[in-house]
Amino acid sequence: MSNQQKPSQTPESRQMGWSMIVTAICLILFSLFLPTTPNKPQPYSEFINQVESDRVEMVTIGSNHIEYVLKPKLGNNESKQIFITNIVEQDTELPKLLHQHQVEFSAAPTSNGGVWGLIKFTFFLFLLLNLGGFLLSRNGQGGTNKSLFGIGQSNARIYSEGTMDVTFDDVAGIDEAKAELYEIVDFLQHQTKYSLLGAKIPKGVLLVGPPGTGKTLLAKAIAGEAKVPFFSISGSEFIEMFVGVGASRVRNLFETAKKQAPAIIFIDELDALGKSRAAVGGFMGGNDEREQTLNQLLAEMDGFEPNTGVILLAATNRPEVLDPALLRPGRFDRQIVVDRPDKSGRLAILQVHARNVSLARDVDLDKLAARTPGFAGADLANLINEAALLAARQNHNVVVMADFNEAIERILTGLEKKSRVLNEIEKKTVAHHEVGHAIVGSLMPGTNRVEKISIVPRGVGALGYTLQLPEEDRFLMIEDEIRGRIATLLGGRAAEELIFGKVSTGASDDIQKATDLAERYVTLYGMSDRLGPIAFEKAQQQFLEGMTNPRRQVSPRLAEEIDREVKAVIDNAHQIALDVLSHNRELLKKLAQTLLEREILEGEQLRSQLSLAHKTADMEQWLQTGKLSHDKLLASSRGSNGKSDKLPELH
Numbered sequence: 008m009s010n011q012q013k014p015s016q017t018p019e020s021r022q023m024g025w026s027m028i029v030t031a032i033c034l035i036l037f038s039l040f041l042p043t044t045p046n047k048p049q050p051y052s053e054f055i056n057q058v059e060s061d062r063v064e065m066v067t068i069g070s071n072h073i074e075y076v077l078k079p080k081l082g083n084n085e086s087k088q089i090f091i092t093n094i095v096e097q098d099t100e101l102p103k104l105l106h107q108h109q110v111e112f113s114a115a116p117t118s119n120g121g122v123w124g125l126i127k128f129t130f131f132l133f134l135l136l137n138l139g140g141f142l143l144s145r146n147g148q149g150g151t152n153k154s155l156f157g158i159g160q161s162n163a164r165i166y167s168e169g170t171m172d173v174t175f176d177d178v179a180g181i182d183e184a185k186a187e188l189y190e191i192v193d194f195l196q197h198q199t200k201y202s203l204l205g206a207k208i209p210k211g212v213l214l215v216g217p218p219g220t221g222k223t224l225l226a227k228a229i230a231g232e233a234k235v236p237f238f239s240i241s242g243s244e245f246i247e248m249f250v251g252v253g254a255s256r257v258r259n260l261f262e263t264a265k266k267q268a269p270a271i272i273f274i275d276e277l278d279a280l281g282k283s284r285a286a287v288g289g290f291m292g293g294n295d296e297r298e299q300t301l302n303q304l305l306a307e308m309d310g311f312e313p314n315t316g317v318i319l320l321a322a323t324n325r326p327e328v329l330d331p332a333l334l335r336p337g338r339f340d341r342q343i344v345v346d347r348p349d350k351s352g353r354l355a356i357l358q359v360h361a362r363n364v365s366l367a368r369d370v371d372l373d374k375l376a377a378r379t380p381g382f383a384g385a386d387l388a389n390l391i392n393e394a395a396l397l398a399a400r401q402n403h404n405v406v407v408m409a410d411f412n413e414a415i416e417r418i419l420t421g422l423e424k425k426s427r428v429l430n431e432i433e434k435k436t437v438a439h440h441e442v443g444h445a446i447v448g449s450l451m452p453g454t455n456r457v458e459k460i461s462i463v464p465r466g467v468g469a470l471g472y473t474l475q476l477p478e479e480d481r482f483l484m485i486e487d488e489i490r491g492r493i494a495t496l497l498g499g500r501a502a503e504e505l506i507f508g509k510v511s512t513g514a515s516d517d518i519q520k521a522t523d524l525a526e527r528y529v530t531l532y533g534m535s536d537r538l539g540p541i542a543f544e545k546a547q548q549q550f551l552e553g554m555t556n557p558r559r560q561v562s563p564r565l566a567e568e569i570d571r572e573v574k575a576v577i578d579n580a581h582q583i584a585l586d587v588l589s590h591n592r593e594l595l596k597k598l599a600q601t602l603l604e605r606e607i608l609e610g611e612q613l614r615s616q617l618s619l620a621h622k623t624a625d626m627e628q629w630l631q632t633g634k635l636s637h638d639k640l641l642a643s644s645r646g647s648n649g650k651s652d653k654l655p656e657l658h
Contacts, residue, residue: 443502453488
């Protein structure tokens with residue numbers, strides 16, 4: 008970073024210095040003119056002796072003390088001596104005694120001290136308010152953007168060459184985004200090459216993507232590679248309670264960056280600052296702090312005055328809420344999607360984070376990359392760290408593959424709850440439930456390979472789990488694969504019905520996931536033959552998962568049709584799960600008994616047992632059409648006695 012010249016002393020700073028000096032003098036004068044205590048309090052008995060000896064000339068009686076003046080001695084030109092004594096108890100004979108010895112006495116005024124204190128407080132408050140008003144008035148003078156105690160100044164961290172140890176070598180798995188950003192670094196270092204062709208560097212670059220994919224890490228890499236001043240700040244740091252403070256910080260930030268141009272400004276979590284103004288309040292033209300801050304940012308990026316030499320880099324995982332004026336060319340000219348990495352990207356990320364970890368020879372990073380689809384860069388870094396912590400806990404010299412397998416399970420399913428002991432009925436229910444998932448999942452298309460079944464409680468409320476790990480990355484789902492996943496989710500519930508004739512609460516999470524997937528099947532993906540390719544949900548939260556999409560405004564009749572279609576998808580999948588498990592009933596019992604004995608089934612032994620499962624003719628028909636016959640659905644509602652307990656609605 009270039010050396011900055013020390014600013015010269017301005018008239019305002021000199022005026023502020025004189026104000027501080029005047030305030031100090033006033034405080035000293037206060038201390039000089041405060042009334043002082045005459046002397047050390049004398050004993051009350053000594054005061055009475057002085058009165059009886061006719062030594063007292065005048066007495067002033069207060070509420071809790073007495074002040075008296077002694078007569079000067081004969082031939083002595085000394086000034087009168089003043090003493091004070093405390094009143095121990097109410098002495099009703101004191102006035103008579105003073106009158107007998109011809110002592111002049113009076114009562115002390117009670118309000119003088121309060122008035123004097125009020126005058127002092129008022130004068131001090133007057134000086135303080137004048138000083139504060141002077142400092143606040145400087146905020147709008149001369150465009151300095153300075154306010155009381157630096158409130159209007161930006162809090163951006165400044166990084167110069169050599170202060171950031173992260174480079175592009177530390178970023179992996181997002182090669183496309185890295186190449187786009189390297190162009191900006193190259194422009195800052197070799198501007199002549201671009202200017203000869205008439206090319207202009209983008210004024211703003213917006214990084215968008217799911218959380219944990221490396222947006223902030225890319226910004227750190229640019230700070231380490233650019234060799235120009237790099238200003239980093241969060242969007243929330245601009246917003247304050249008082250209107251105008253955020254706008255002042257934006258002005259101050261850009262003014263500082265322009266003085267050190269070429270420079271880069273990085274704003275993390277831009278959505279905290281740049282939300283659409285159309286959604287502000289319930290009235291037109293909402294004038295709040297965030298809106299004024301956004302207006303100032305728009306003007307600084309591409310306003311009346313040209314913004315030269317400053318590149319704005321921002322990151323967000325909510326681009327759908329940003330103001331359209333912020334996203335137009337001329338402000339954010341380029342949007343770079345930083346998405347979750349594919350298998351090769353995950354392998355590169357694992358290699359970067361494993362550089363400083365001692366790995367055993369049996370560790371296969373390529374296999375780990377294949378088993379972690381959907382993991383972002385932060386997830387993979389956490390996986391490496393969890394495996395290293397587990398190895399240290401076991402006193403291993405190196406991290407072995409078993410540590411990584413356990414780390415994956417901890418991340419996906421939570422910690423083991425060995426203290427949670429199940430009774431025999433619960434164990435049998437959980438065992439059949441999990442084996443039901445495994446058998447149905449092994450036969451359905453599009454489902455992941457079953458790697459492990461366990462009835463060891465893990466996480467929050469999970470009494471057992473079936474671990475399915477994918478063999479490849481998938482970016483599209485065919486409709487029969489979605490139906491297969493719904494049937495797999497309902498396999499545990501179907502196993503309980505088939506073996507015990509009644510169900511438990513253990514399938515609540517499976518039912519919730521199956522219902523959500525069936526609703527998206529109908530309302531978002533448009534896969535219902537009856538309703539057709541119509542989207543009844545508004546797709547929102549592009550990069551944030553776990554958020555429900557709001558349903559469009561539809562008529563009550565259409566909403567009823569949607570609910571019927573969702574129920575039909577669930578009913579068909581539930582019946583297929585029952586058919587598959589009924590056809591493989593002996594295998595279900597055998598695997599459940601083995602699981603009860605060992606608590607965990609995994610590896611080739613599990614896969615060889617699941618390979619014995621057979622499909623049914625109804626399953627093949629259902630995968631093709633998505634529907635079962637009326638007789639088949641009617642049979643699914645009958646109890647063990649053959650009588651119909653519940654007849655589903657059929658339309």
